[in-house]
Amino acid sequence: xxxxxxxxxxxxxxxxxxRAALDRLGHPERQYKLILVGGTNGKGSTCIYLERILxxxxxxxxxxxxxxxxxxxxxxxxxxxxxxxxxxxRNEDELRNILGDIGLTYFEWAxxxxxxxxxxxxxxxxxxxxxxxxxxxxxxxxxxxxSIITNIALDHTDYLGPTIADIAREKAxxxxxxxxxxxxxxxxxxxxxxxxxxxxxxxxxxxEPLPHATGIPGPxxxxxxxxxxxxxxxxxxxxxxxxxxxxxxxxxxxxxxxxLGPVILDVAHNPASMLSLVxxxxxxxxxxxxxxxxxxxxxxxxxxxxxxxVCRALWIAPVSSPRSWGEEGMQKAQxxxxxxxCVSITEAFHQTLQYGTHVVVTGSFYTVGEVRDLxxxxx
Numbered sequence: 383x384x385x386x387x388x389x390x391x392x393x394x395x396x397x398x399x400x401r402a403a404l405d406r407l408g409h410p411e412r413q414y415k416l417i418l419v420g421g422t423n424g425k426g427s428t429c430i431y432l433e434r435i436l437x438x439x440x441x442x443x444x445x446x447x448x449x450x451x452x453x454x455x456x457x458x459x460x461x462x463x464x465x466x467x468x469x470x471x472r473n474e475d476e477l478r479n480i481l482g483d484i485g486l487t488y489f490e491w492a493x494x495x496x497x498x499x500x501x502x503x504x505x506x507x508x509x510x511x512x513x514x515x516x517x518x519x520x521x522x523x524x525x526x527x528x529s530i531i532t533n534i535a536l537d538h539t540d541y542l543g544p545t546i547a548d549i550a551r552e553k554a555x556x557x558x559x560x561x562x563x564x565x566x567x568x569x570x571x572x573x574x575x576x577x578x579x580x581x582x583x584x585x586x587x588x589x590e591p592l593p594h595a596t597g598i599p600g601p602x603x604x605x606x607x608x609x610x611x612x613x614x615x616x617x618x619x620x621x622x623x624x625x626x627x628x629x630x631x632x633x634x635x636x637x638x639x640x641x642l643g644p645v646i647l648d649v650a651h652n653p654a655s656m657l658s659l660v661x662x663x664x665x666x667x668x669x670x671x672x673x674x675x676x677x678x679x680x681x682x683x684x685x686x687x688x689x690x691x692v693c694r695a696l697w698i699a700p701v702s703s704p705r706s707w708g709e710e711g712m713q714k715a716q717x718x719x720x721x722x723x724c725v726s727i728t729e730a731f732h733q734t735l736q737y738g739t740h741v742v743v744t745g746s747f748y749t750v751g752e753v754r755d756l757x758x759x760x761x
Contacts (some may be wrong), residue, residue, distance in 0.1 A: 395518035395541065403494045404523065407749060409510070410501035414444070416524050417613060418556045420512035421567070422549070423655045424606045426635050427598045428532055429509045431610035436507055437462055439619055444500035444520075446492065448513035451637045451649065452751035456640025457492050460503050473498055489513050493520040507617070515542045517555035528613050529556045529563045529583075532606065534570035535654035540679060546570045557583040562616045562658035564679050566605050588612050594626065597633040599641070601661045637750040642757050644670075646742040647750045651677070653684040654679045659744060663692045670694065670740030673730045674715075675701040677750035682707050685745065686715045693742065697730035703750040727752045 404411060417432065419425050426447050436443045443461060450456035452486055458465040473495055486494060493510070500508045510521040515538065516531075534550045542549045550570025554577035557563040563583040565574055571587065578585040591604025592611060608631050614621070621629065639648040646668075650659040672693040676682040690696060698721055700706040707715075716723055724730040727743075731753050734741045743753045 411497040416526040418526040422535040424532040428606045438625040444505040446496035490520045492749040516553040531565040537652040562583040599639040673743040674745040677705045699724040699730040
């Protein structure tokens, strides 16, 4: 299958290939209304809250998320459920014969497949999570009726630039003239505001979190939910209080402060998201251990220091990716003290379980995915 055979670590930013693919397919993405969701953290949960709100009104919704925790099927959702593997395989095989010469990357295939799947399932709305940045992300070839930016923090600086302003400019590029751009960003807001003014986008800034309970835990979730509600209202979709309460409470995403017995899984993969996780743990007087595995292009020293604030000890290991932090990075982290190195995330997790206490597993989607499989598929 296409996605199963391509290198998900190969990034080739640009819009030309996706545009050529959609031209050849007759633009299936024009059959429904589109929403783009960008930002540094909180994109996935914002997508899910919006999905849940739209579903409560009886609308048919397609959602594509990036990245996935363990299985690439997680990237393609129809009405809140992953697309079945057989349906995805049929579409992959068909599209490979039509588009095979264009040279789409893994991420570009995901966007094109989602466009086709959503059209063939006759969705009313399609929500696309931006994978990397915004300006040159594959999904930015689409024409959204609304764009959403969650927050801006330092991440992917080798692709997006070294400053908050650089990153904000990249992410603001998902806005469109005359259409709503909704954001909860504080850092970089001046850049977003200037871009919206320049192109004539209708900027709405969300500052107040919703007080409702959310199915996805965490200190930022009320604000993510508020973004989703503002987007729904801007789309002309209005919910009753009962519908909104149910939509937010029933939201779920694997690996987002997911609690499985004494184990907490969270895909925090940069300092900003690690701070959010640690805030959640501190509020609950967490006094346990941690398993940490990070990618080499992340600020792993900052992430390790932040996590050590609430954990008695850390177990670190390489993750199952060519992008894993290496020997040098783990040595630097271990020098902070109170850290045990292991050969794999699985071994690290098994060692922490011997202490009979709570364990948080974090650092990357790969780290969480590996442990989640151990618990759910073998536990």
